[in-house]
Amino acid sequence: MRIVAGKFKGFNLFSSKSSKVRPTADATKERIFSIIGSCQDKKVLDLFAGFGGLGLEAISREAAFVQFVDTSSASLAVVKKNIAKLQVSRLCQIAQKKAESFLKMCTKKFDIIFLDPPYEFNLVNPTIELISKKKLLTPKGIIVVEHSPKEEITSEEFTAFKSKKTGNTMLTFLEKKIKEKATKEK
Numbered sequence: 001m002r003i004v005a006g007k008f009k010g011f012n013l014f015s016s017k018s019s020k021v022r023p024t025a026d027a028t029k030e031r032i033f034s035i036i037g038s039c040q041d042k043k044v045l046d047l048f049a050g051f052g053g054l055g056l057e058a059i060s061r062e063a064a065f066v067q068f069v070d071t072s073s074a075s076l077a078v079v080k081k082n083i084a085k086l087q088v089s090r091l092c093q094i095a096q097k098k099a100e101s102f103l104k105m106c107t108k109k110f111d112i113i114f115l116d117p118p119y120e121f122n123l124v125n126p127t128i129e130l131i132s133k134k135k136l137l138t139p140k141g142i143i144v145v146e147h148s149p150k151e152e153i154t155s156e157e158f159t160a161f162k163s164k165k166t167g168n169t170m171l172t173f174l175e176k177k178i179k180e181k182a183t184k185e186k
Contacts, residue, residue, distance in 0.1 A: 001013045001014075001015045001023050001026075001051060001053055002026060003056060003057055003060045004026050004029050004030050004033075004057065005030070005033065005057075005060065005061060006039075006057070006059075006060030006061040006062065007059075007060050007061075007062065008056075008059075008060040008086055009060065011060075011085070011086065013051065013052075013053065013056060013082045013085070014051070014078050014081045014082050014085065015051050015078060016051065016074060016075070016078055023050060023051055023053050024053050024054055024116065024146065025166075027166075028146075028166055028169065028171070029053065029054065029057050031164065031166065031171065032054070032144055032171060033057065033061060035162055035164075035171075035173055036112060036142055036144060036173070038061070038062075039058045039061040039062055039063040039112065040061070040062040040063075041062070041063075041064045042058070042063045042064060042111035042112050043063070043064055043065045043066075043067075043108065043109070043110045043111050043112075043138075044058045044063045044065065044066045044067070044110060044111065044112045044113075044114070045066075045067045045069070045108075045110040045112070045113045045114065045136070046058075046066055046067065046068045046069065046114045047069050047099045047102075047103075047113065047114060047115050047116070047117070047127065048069070048070060048099060048115065048116045048117045048118070048123075049068040049069055049070040049075065049076070049079060049114075049116075050070060050072075050075050050116065051075055051078045051079060051082070052068050052075075052078070052079035052082055052083075054114040054116070054144075055067075055068050055079075055092075055114065056079075056082055056083075056086065056088075058112065058114075059086065059088050059091055059092070060086075063091070063112075064091070065091055065092070065093075066091060066092050066093075067092075067093050067094075067095065067108070067110070068092065068093070068094045068095070069094075069095045069097060069099055069102045070096065071096065071097065071098055072096075073096060076094055076096050079094060080094065099117070099123070099127055100126070100127070100130060103127070103130045103131060103134055103136065104130070104134070106134060106136055108136070109135070109136055109137065109138050109141075110136055110137060110138065110141060111137075111138050111140070111141045111142070112141065112142050112143075112144065113131060113136070113137060113141070113142070113143045113144070114144050114146075115127055115128070115143055115144065115145045115146070115147075116145075116146040116147075117147070119147065119148040119151070120148075122151065124145055124147045124151055124153060125151075125153060125154055125155070128143065128145070128153065128155050128157075128158060128174070129155070131143065132155065132156075132157035132158065137158075137176065139176065140175075141175070141176070142173060142174065142175055143158060143173070143174040143175075144171065144172075144173055144174075145170075145171070145172045145173075145174065146169055146170070146171060147169070147170050147172065148168070148169075148170065149165055149168065149169075149170040151170075153172055153174070155174065156177075157176065157177060158174040158175060158176060158177060159174065159175060159176075159177045160172050160173065160174055161173055161174070161175050
């Protein structure tokens with residue numbers, strides 16, 4: 001696992017051999033960040049962070065702040081080691097919580113939310129619904145979802161502006177739906 005672009009391009013990151021964590025491949029990270037564009041001065045939420053590869057990539061690309069959330073103390077220990085290696089602790093916060101618990105308590109708004117839950121638990125739609133309910137995405141914010149192609153995203157609040165299948169992973173990019181006001185001509 002490494003940083004693919006930005007200030008820390010080429011830095012090798014610590015990881016683990018845990019079979020429960022599915023790190024985002026370098027080519028997939030490049031694809032994600034080419035689609036979302038600039039991270040400069042953005043506030044980022046890395047839910048189901050694993051080893052934190054997406055959040056750390058955002059920091060390398062000048063994100064202002066990244067919140068990492070995961071339930072695994074082993075995964076978050078790796079995130080902490082990577083944060084220390086890059087010397088970016090002032091830009092990061094870590095929460096060892098279930099995503100649902102974190103989102104229910106969260107009062108911050110984010111410009112980019114990375115959502116990469118385990119595939120077999122159908123966590124994508126309930127998590128997106130909670131993000132919507134708590135209004136945690138800024139008006140022009142983006143949610144990047146890595147999910148199984150078998151899991152269809154359904155949301156009344158967000159719309160997919162791009163989807164891309166890579167191997168057995170589907171990348172879906174969501175933004176808030178534009179609500180058109182009905183106007184009557186007089």
